[in-house]
Amino acid sequence: MRLDKWLKVSRLIKRRTVAQEACDGGRVSINGTVAKPSREVKVGDVITVGFGAKQLKAEVLSVQETVRKDDAAAMYREIV
Numbered sequence: 001m002r003l004d005k006w007l008k009v010s011r012l013i014k015r016r017t018v019a020q021e022a023c024d025g026g027r028v029s030i031n032g033t034v035a036k037p038s039r040e041v042k043v044g045d046v047i048t049v050g051f052g053a054k055q056l057k058a059e060v061l062s063v064q065e066t067v068r069k070d071d072a073a074a075m076y077r078e079i080v
Helices: 003-009 016-024 069-075
Strands: 028-030 046-051 054-060 076-078
16 A cells, blocks of 8 residues: 555545655655655554654554544554
């Protein structure tokens, strides 16, 4: 699955266009490498998203095309 779509489906970022802009701006990385929106996401990848001064680090637990709002948080695990 594309990175921008995964960010939207997992609800880490609210809209796909915002996810694309974050990737293009260099604020999203996969396993320590800055990633483009079209990069494929696999189970086990560590995604880091920069929100201003705050950074969110999450490990991908599942990759699904569609998921209910209640189940979206089960797609990743936050790393402290």
